Amino acid sequence: MQEARRQDTGSKEREQAVTDVAAVWGVPLMAVHCAHCGEAHLVPKDAVPPLCPFCFQGPVTPQPAYLREEPPEQALPYSVSERKLARILDRWTQGVRFRPAELKATALMQRVRRYLVPLWLVDGRVEGVWRADVGFDYQAVSYQDRYSDRAGWSSRGVTEGRVRWEPRVGRISRTYENLATPALDDHRALMDRLGDFDLGRRTDYNPEAVTGGAVRIPSLEPEAAWTGAETAFVRAAGAECRQAAGADHVRDFTLEAEYDDLNWTLLLLPAYVTWYREGEQVWPVFINGQSGRVSGVRRASTRKANVTSLILGGVALLLFLVGGLLTLLGTAFLPVAAAGGLMLIVGLLLAIAAPVPAIGVWVFNRRSLPTSRR
Amino acid sequence: MNNTNRPTALWPPPEGFVPVPSQVAGIELYAPAPEEEPEETRTFKCRHCGGTIAYNATQRQLTCPYCGRTQELTAEEVGQAAAEFEFTLETMERREYGWGEERRELVCESCGAVVAVAPDALTSTCAFCGSHRVLARDVTDDVLRPTTLIPFVVDNERLQAQVAEWLGQGWMHPPELRGVRALRELTGVYLPFWTFDARIRADWKAEVGTRRTERYYADGEWRTRTVIDWRWKSGRVRLPINDHLVAGTAHVSRVILRKVAPFNLHGLVECDPGYLAGWQAKAYDVQLQEAWEIAKEEMRERAKRACHSDTGSSHVRNFRMTADFADERWRYILLPVYLASYPFEDRTFQVMINGQTGKVAGQKPVAWLRVWLAIAALLSPGACLGLLGLLTVPLGGIGAFGLVVGFILLVAGLIGAIFLFRKARASEEV
Numbered sequence A: 001m002q003e004a005r006r007q008d009t010g011s012k013e014r015e016q017a018v019t020d021v022a023a024v025w026g027v028p029l030m031a032v033h034c035a036h037c038g039e040a041h042l043v044p045k046d047a048v049p050p051l052c053p054f055c056f057q058g059p060v061t062p063q064p065a066y067l068r069e070e071p072p073e074q075a076l077p078y079s080v081s082e083r084k085l086a087r088i089l090d091r092w093t094q095g096v097r098f099r100p101a102e103l104k105a106t107a108l109m110q111r112v113r114r115y116l117v118p119l120w121l122v123d124g125r126v127e128g129v130w131r132a133d134v135g136f137d138y139q140a141v142s143y144q145d146r147y148s149d150r151a152g153w154s155s156r157g158v159t160e161g162r163v164r165w166e167p168r169v170g171r172i173s174r175t176y177e178n179l180a181t182p183a184l185d186d187h188r189a190l191m192d193r194l195g196d197f198d199l200g201r202r203t204d205y206n207p208e209a210v211t212g213g214a215v216r217i218p219s220l221e222p223e224a225a226w227t228g229a230e231t232a233f234v235r236a237a238g239a240e241c242r243q244a245a246g247a248d249h250v251r252d253f254t255l256e257a258e259y260d261d262l263n264w265t266l267l268l269l270p271a272y273v274t275w276y277r278e279g280e281q282v283w284p285v286f287i288n289g290q291s292g293r294v295s296g297v298r299r300a301s302t303r304k305a306n307v308t309s310l311i312l313g314g315v316a317l318l319l320f321l322v323g324g325l326l327t328l329l330g331t332a333f334l335p336v337a338a339a340g341g342l343m344l345i346v347g348l349l350l351a352i353a354a355p356v357p358a359i360g361v362w363v364f365n366r367r368s369l370p371t372s373r374r
Numbered sequence B: 001m002n003n004t005n006r007p008t009a010l011w012p013p014p015e016g017f018v019p020v021p022s023q024v025a026g027i028e029l030y031a032p033a034p035e036e037e038p039e040e041t042r043t044f045k046c047r048h049c050g051g052t053i054a055y056n057a058t059q060r061q062l063t064c065p066y067c068g069r070t071q072e073l074t075a076e077e078v079g080q081a082a083a084e085f086e087f088t089l090e091t092m093e094r095r096e097y098g099w100g101e102e103r104r105e106l107v108c109e110s111c112g113a114v115v116a117v118a119p120d121a122l123t124s125t126c127a128f129c130g131s132h133r134v135l136a137r138d139v140t141d142d143v144l145r146p147t148t149l150i151p152f153v154v155d156n157e158r159l160q161a162q163v164a165e166w167l168g169q170g171w172m173h174p175p176e177l178r179g180v181r182a183l184r185e186l187t188g189v190y191l192p193f194w195t196f197d198a199r200i201r202a203d204w205k206a207e208v209g210t211r212r213t214e215r216y217y218a219d220g221e222w223r224t225r226t227v228i229d230w231r232w233k234s235g236r237v238r239l240p241i242n243d244h245l246v247a248g249t250a251h252v253s254r255v256i257l258r259k260v261a262p263f264n265l266h267g268l269v270e271c272d273p274g275y276l277a278g279w280q281a282k283a284y285d286v287q288l289q290e291a292w293e294i295a296k297e298e299m300r301e302r303a304k305r306a307c308h309s310d311t312g313s314s315h316v317r318n319f320r321m322t323a324d325f326a327d328e329r330w331r332y333i334l335l336p337v338y339l340a341s342y343p344f345e346d347r348t349f350q351v352m353i354n355g356q357t358g359k360v361a362g363q364k365p366v367a368w369l370r371v372w373l374a375i376a377a378l379l380s381p382g383a384c385l386g387l388l389g390l391l392t393v394p395l396g397g398i399g400a401f402g403l404v405v406g407f408i409l410l411v412a413g414l415i416g417a418i419f420l421f422r423k424a425r426a427s428e429e430v
Helices: A021-025 A082-093 A105-111 A187-194 A222-244 A302-329 A334-353 A355-368 B089-094 B159-168 B175-179 B254-260 B288-311 B368-395 B397-428
Strands: A029-034 A040-044 A060-062 A113-148 A152-182 A214-216 A249-278 A281-288 A294-296 B017-020 B029-032 B054-056 B061-063 B104-108 B114-117 B134-138 B187-218 B221-247 B280-282 B316-344 B347-354 B360-362
Touching (some): A021 A029, A082 A294, A105 A249, A113 A222, A152 A222, A187 A294, A302 A355, B159 B175, B159 B347, B159 B360, B221 B288, B254 B347, B368 B397
Parallel strands (some): A113 A214, B187 B280
Antiparallel strands (some): A029 A040, A113 A152, A113 B316, A152 B029, B017 B029, B054 B061, B187 B221, B347 B360
16 A cells, blocks of 8 residues: 555645635635644634634644645535534533533624634545455354243244355456545544535535634644555555445455545535633533534533532531530520520531532532543 | 555465455455355266276276276365354355255155255166165255265175174074175265254252251151252353264154264265265255254253253253354254165065264064063063962061062062163164
């Protein structure tokens, strides 16, 4: 697979900055760089955000736009309108006790921004040889027999689906178009957050698609993205070889091929980003602009919970003191002792309940964290 | 695709791969060559003299009886590793049909047996019942083709003497049997068999009893008695079953077949039609599904016995189990036997010889007078002593002693008599 002959033009683009992004993309955009997360974006020239539109933690500084000379070829349109987005965020923020003031749909909507994720679409011709095991589904009958002293034997046939694997080799000469290939180092992590996109609904690029939004600049130029592209070619070829064999499954697919007529174009995937602050930390929220899937951490307010616990604890202490005093007085005046006892009991119960908010929020926040961040 | 013609780790296709149709333009496909189609029907003629050649069990090759030239058979000995098939309709449809050589069928009007023979075979006697009411007809190809067989190893020339010796054995048969030489045509026949494999996972649950002796007080004294404590137990038994044989024909006595068994399946070879040349072959008349039902019943009974054994007690009640079959596979094979019959006192008796081991079994007439005399001899000591004891009981202890010993001897004699009678019956049984 190392024999690939590639005809892309992107290998030296890192060194060549596009000086007039507006002329290429049709919208006045400028490239900025985040000192905190290191990601580069294209943002509207007339509305440069103070914070990075991805991590919301670092200021952005202008930088040269390391881009291809061609604009994106296609974009997926937004299916989630801002009104619908507000409803989605409202639902998402529900169900959090001691919710931070900023974790509200209105607050999130004030900060929401369109965010476009780049994805390479690769066309190319594959010529080579392949080998694989192809699997054919078939059904076989197995049996389960039962015996009991009373009823004797009874038999039941069970039809089982099985796969018969057979080796195949062959040659392939096929052209593939628009194979999706990651354009970002963190593409997989980002897709895990945003979920799947229906690439079949893509349309030709229109400058309006990026107006007012932030566009992530590809961190993988075609040269660096080739590994992903080759994987996509192998996957597509494997599926077609399975189809060619009339089989139901394919495994251990190996391809030795040469790749010609490669053509790389950029597709922009629609998303929204917003954020809220809880404690000292900023928590970003990502929304798939096509499916409406929300990905983010819902935090409860630790401060609110701690204050509630302290108030409860304070009331409990007060009741305990007053109750104790009344109980002492009760030695002289019996009815007062009953009231004092009652206050002691209530104070005790409140003292037990006081840590519950703080502990509950701690557990909730701990559970809401992604596993890798615990 | 010129640049893909140079050899690589993947190209050219491995030996035995052939082009197959592709459902996508631009993709060529090579697959292992399919199993060979049934060969054109072969005729076995000597290349030198044109005489009909036959498989010779002694030389283990094809031999011309006229000029003595031989021709080697190249079928590989596959033993128990011979190909097996799953219970799928598709697999069954894929098995080749027919015998792979030109053959005709002989149909016995008397017993209904059908055997396939070479087209020029001159025979008019049914190998199964000895009847001469045999019709010849063209072979039908609607039977599965056997995949493996065990070739004849035992030479039929020395079988006459071997059978004569077997006939002369045993005191309960007529002495005239020793002189019988009139074995009707000793015919080598490949009999059809199904072999089945399966893995059984049997889960059982039952009340299992444990014997215990306890003392108890009754009628003013301490006594002991045995009680059984019952408790529920369960367990699991895994039972692999390999090459369970079921006869593929109902025209052969299963009793005699059991007696000539076993066959050593390590001797299985690929079914080259040459092994059938000059020999008869019986097509199966017990269908695969029918044979599988028989095998399954026998297998699950084995599983049941294994589960009972797993309980660790002879006291078991409310026993129940499930037997899950997995990896069920089958094979259709041919096994060699010689069939013969001989007349004796207006009756025809069957003899069968294992064509692999030479083991002889069959029906033998019984000299019933000898058997009854032997039974009388077995019973008489007990009867006489018992009678004597009965008569001398009024004399006291000696009479009672005689009575008891006589009774014991009578019981022992009775057991021996029953054994003898059953053995004599089995000897004539088909």
